[in-house]
Structures are given as C-alpha cells and as structure tokens.
Amino acid sequence: xGREGRFGFTLSALVTVLAVLGLVLPxxxxxxxxxxxxxxxxxIVSYPPGxxxxxxxxxxxPMLEKELGTPVQVLNKPGAGGQVGFTEIARSRPDxxxxxxxxxxxxxxRGPPRKFGTS
Numbered sequence: 803x804g805r806e807g808r809f810g811f812t813l814s815a816l817v818t819v820l821a822v823l824g825l826v827l828p829x830x831x832x833x834x835x836x837x838x839x840x841x842x843x844x845x846i847v848s849y850p851p852g853x854x855x856x857x858x859x860x861x862x863x864p865m866l867e868k869e870l871g872t873p874v875q876v877l878n879k880p881g882a883g884g885q886v887g888f889t890e891i892a893r894s895r896p897d898x899x900x901x902x903x904x905x906x907x908x909x910x911x912r913g914p915p916r917k918f919g920t921s
Contacts, residue, residue, distance in 0.1 A: 818905050836898060842873040845903040846894075848887025850880040859903030876903065 837843060843866065847859045856878060863874040879887035887902070894900035 837870050837872045840872070841899060842875050843870060843898075844875045844877050844900045846887050846891050846900060847876060847878045847903045848880065848884035848891075849878070851878050855903060855905045858905050862903060 845859045845863060845866075847856050849855045856876075859876045863876050866874045879890050881887075891900060891902045
C-alpha cells in the first residue's frame with residue numbers, strides 16, 4: 803500500500819484515474835481507422851472476478867464501447883499474482899485491440915526480491 807496524500811489518494815490511484823480519463827474523455831484524437839468496424843476490443847483483467855481491478859474494468863468497458871463505437875469484452879485471466887494476465891497482454895498482437903485493465907502500475911523485477919530488513 804502506498805502513502806496517502808493530503809486528499810486520501812495514493813499516487814498510483816491518481817495516475818490510474820488520470821490514465822482512464824485520458825482514454826475516455828472526448829477530444830482525444832483516435833488513430834485513423836481505429837477501431838475497425840465490427841472488431842471488438844479486449845480488456846484483460848489479470849485478477850479474479852469481483853475484485854477492484856475487475857470492477858474497474860467492467861465499469862470502464864461500457865464507457866469505451868460508447869467512445870470507440872465497438873464492442874469491448876472484459877476477460878479475466880487470474881493466476882500467479884497477475885502474471886498470467888500480464889503474459890497474455892505481452893503476447894498479444896500490438897494492434898491496440900487487446901489492452902490491460904489495471905488499477906496499479908505494472909511492475910518489473912530485476913532478480914530475486916530482497917529480504918525484509920536488508921538493504
């Protein structure tokens with residue numbers, strides 16, 4: 803858990819909200835021809851149904867459908883602390899039709915984790 807700021811938000815929560823707003827606010831110029839008519843967009847949730855990330859993805863889906871004018875499918879890929887879903891996203895075609903639904907940052911780890919209390 804991150805340290806909460808003056809208004810009760812963690813920095814990662816604020817960044818997530820700003821990223822979501824950037825996706826759904828009108829005035830953002832979509833790439834020409836995206837999305838193709840009739841082709842659906844898939845939001846991959848790397849955690850089990852019913853959690854915060856799942857709820858966020860399911861709330862975001864209809865907003866994206868309205869903005870993009872194409873179906874948006876929310877797909878849960880739980881397992882290994884999110885790694886199953888993250889791997890699915892990394893292996894997807896980089897065409898913008900498969901995207902993560904995340905409420906926190908994706909983290910990369912270099913080497914084994916440090917033990918508590920060591921530097």
